[in-house]
Amino acid sequence: MRYSGWQVLAQGITGNRGWRPAWRDPAPKEAYDIVIIGGGGHGLSTAHYLAKEHGLTNVAVLEKGYLGGGSVGRNTTIVRANYLLEGNSQFYSHSLRLWEGLEADLNYNVMHSQRGLINLFHSDGQRDAFVRRGNMMINQGDDAILLDREGCRKLLPYLDYEQTRFPIYGGLYHPRGGTARHDAVAWGYARAADRRGVDLIQNCEVTGIDIAGGRVTGVQTTRGAIRAKKVAIVVAGRSSQVAAMAGLRLPIESHVLQAFVTEGLKPVINHVISYGMGHFYISQSDKGGLVFGGDLDFYASYAARGNLPMAEHVAEAGMTLMPMIGRARMLRSWGGIMDMSPDGSPIIDKAPVEGLYLNCGWCYGGFKAVPGSGNCFAHLIATDRPHKAASAFRLDRFETGRGLMDEEGTGSQHNLH
Amino acid sequence: MLIPCPVCGPRDSREFTCKGHAVTLARPQADAPPEAWDAYLHLRDNPAGPTRELWHHNAGCTAWLVVERNTVTHAVTGARLAGEVAAR
Numbered sequence: 325m326r327y328s329g330w331q332v333l334a335q336g337i338t339g340n341r342g343w344r345p346a347w348r349d350p351a352p353k354e355a356y357d358i359v360i361i362g363g364g365g366h367g368l369s370t371a372h373y374l375a376k377e378h379g380l381t382n383v384a385v386l387e388k389g390y391l392g393g394g395s396v397g398r399n400t401t402i403v404r405a406n407y408l409l410e411g412n413s414q415f416y417s418h419s420l421r422l423w424e425g426l427e428a429d430l431n432y433n434v435m436h437s438q439r440g441l442i443n444l445f446h447s448d449g450q451r452d453a454f455v456r457r458g459n460m461m462i463n464q465g466d467d468a469i470l471l472d473r474e475g476c477r478k479l480l481p482y483l484d485y486e487q488t489r490f491p492i493y494g495g496l497y498h499p500r501g502g503t504a505r506h507d508a509v510a511w512g513y514a515r516a517a518d519r520r521g522v523d524l525i526q527n528c529e530v531t532g533i534d535i536a537g538g539r540v541t542g543v544q545t546t547r548g549a550i551r552a553k554k555v556a557i558v559v560a561g562r563s564s565q566v567a568a569m570a571g572l573r574l575p576i577e578s579h580v581l582q583a584f585v586t587e588g589l590k591p592v593i594n595h596v597i598s599y600g601m602g603h604f605y606i607s608q609s610d611k612g613g614l615v616f617g618g619d620l621d622f623y624a625s626y627a628a629r630g631n632l633p634m635a636e637h638v639a640e641a642g643m644t645l646m647p648m649i650g651r652a653r654m655l656r657s658w659g660g661i662m663d664m665s666p667d668g669s670p671i672i673d674k675a676p677v678e679g680l681y682l683n684c685g686w687c688y689g690g691f692k693a694v695p696g697s698g699n700c701f702a703h704l705i706a707t708d709r710p711h712k713a714a715s716a717f718r719l720d721r722f723e724t725g726r727g728l729m730d731e732e733g734t735g736s737q738h739n740l741h
Numbered sequence: 742m743l744i745p746c747p748v749c750g751p752r753d754s755r756e757f758t759c760k761g762h763a764v765t766l767a768r769p770q771a772d773a774p775p776e777a778w779d780a781y782l783h784l785r786d787n788p789a790g791p792t793r794e795l796w797h798h799n800a801g802c803t804a805w806l807v808v809e810r811n812t813v814t815h816a817v818t819g820a821r822l823a824g825e826v827a828a829r
């Protein structure tokens with residue numbers, strides 16, 4: 325069924341009895357051309373673009389839990405293209421352009437809202453760095469506007485500009501940045517891939533990867549063995565475990581990132597605000613909750629929950645930036661597993677096993693990448709050549725030291741990002 | 742998390758900085774092949790379960806510790822002075 329305003333009306337006046345499940349629940353077949361391990365945002369978008377752009381539909385997505393139960397349904401939904409480095413900036417630019425056509429492409433309302441993102445700065449040096457970043461963004465074809473303190477005050481009158489620790493000098497405004505409904509992105513891609521014939525198989529954990537003569541031949545799962553000509557690993561925080569099934573050791577450490585949401589409030593924060601000096605960022609969801617977060621807890625974790633020190637740190641930063649936030653009651657907090665790479669940038673590459681493909685290292689920034697990553701990964705799997713927007717995301721850049729993309733300039737080592 | 746520092750006793754994790762997996766105790770020789778340095782600097786087992794990490798008690802006795810911890814439950818099961826572990 326095609327979704328439309330007309331459908332909502334027609335279903336409404338006939339008692340909403342005509343709606344059907346958005347995708348099938350097929351049993352796994354014995355063999356596929358391509359098996360995608362992981363039904364998160366990146367796995368589902370890979371399936372969609374394989375089917376749509378390369379006509380490959382003898383494809384299965386194997387998900388150990390339910391679709392969208394991983395970080396794709398746990399993130400704070402910020403979508404932006406304000407990266408600095410060659411290699412990153414064209415990729416996120418490509419991804420943002422896909423976001424801008426996504427709802428029409430998927431026939432699904434992902435509630436993509438380009439409400440504008442503002443990165444605050446607090447010193448002359450930081451302003452100069454943001455001027456440089458803004459120019460890089462403009463050269464890339466994206467948008468950036470430098471706001472002085474009064475410019476910020478017009479958009480964000482409720483911030484504390486005089487705070488003694490980090491007085492606000494201004495901000496870099498990225499009008500095309502914003503948010504999207506995270507679950508809807510997973511569901512929209514799932515439905516679109518399913519409609520083109522991709523099998524989405526839930527409650528199906530991959531427990532082994534079969535390799536014969538240096539070539540991948542299929543996978544072992546909790547729902548039986550499945551043969552495949554090509555296998556793609558897209559499991560985010562679980563990348564090390566799944567890659568180990570193929571005998572690989574990855575440059576990845578899994579860490580916990582927490583997020584927080586308040587009770588629903590009337591519209592008060594109209595943009596996405598990033599307060600890097602305090603390790604704090606915030607936006608308001610369409611339901612009214614203030615959604616905010618901060619930094620990693622900074623220890624390895626698979627618990628999908630964090631500890632109090634970072635929760636307190638984030639709350640303190642929020643109070644420093646916008647004292648009014650103290651009046652809102654916090655409703656929930658949670659955590660997700662982040663696949664941290666040494667330089668903080670991702671990997672989309674062939675694995676050193678014939679027919680095996682690897683997509684990981686998204687750190688805490690992989691939601692905005694969902695369209696671009698799936699699009700470029702599908703290209704790699706289908707053609708065995710990297711997509712030009714993602715050709716810098718090589719696995720061997722750590723080993724060789726060539727092409728590292730240390731966006732924050734902190735170094736290419738674990739625990740620095 | 743409470744970290745049982747052998748010098749100071751059980752102390753709040755706020756007093757510590759985690760440096761990452763204790764693999765970093767086994768630094769390759771200067772003339773080791775590049776693969777050994779790549780493994781040391783970048784590649785990780787990244788275990789889901791028991792792990793060994795280096796923690797620095799920077800707001801306490803300033804000792805480096807090897808902490809045994811579970812990455813799935815966050816349970817801390819032991820800590821020893823890194824100097825003693827490395828000397829063995």
Ligand SMILES: Cc1cc2nc3c(=O)[nH]c(=O)nc-3n(C[C@H](O)[C@H](O)[C@H](O)COP(=O)(O)OP(=O)(O)OC[C@H]3O[C@@H](n4cnc5c(N)ncnc54)[C@H](O)[C@@H]3O)c2cc1C
Pocket residue numbers: 361362363364365366367386387388389390392393394395396397398399400401402403528529530531558559560561562566581582583617658659660661686687688689690691692693
């Ligand atoms: C609190 C938080 C805030 C964040 N905020 C932002 C943000 O504002 N903007 C942004 O761009 N990014 C953000 N991120 C990062 C982003 O959510 C992730 O980088 C991204 O979702 C990871 O890719 P994914 O969606 O494919 O992962 P997931 O949704 O985690 O998908 C991986 C899937 O693989 C499955 N899997 C694992 N092992 C197996 C197996 N053996 N067999 C079968 N299936 C398996 C898992 O069950 C899971 O469903 C945030 C993350 C968190 C946790």
Ligand SMILES: [Zn+2]
Pocket residue numbers: 746747748749750798801802803804
């Ligand atoms: Zn101590």
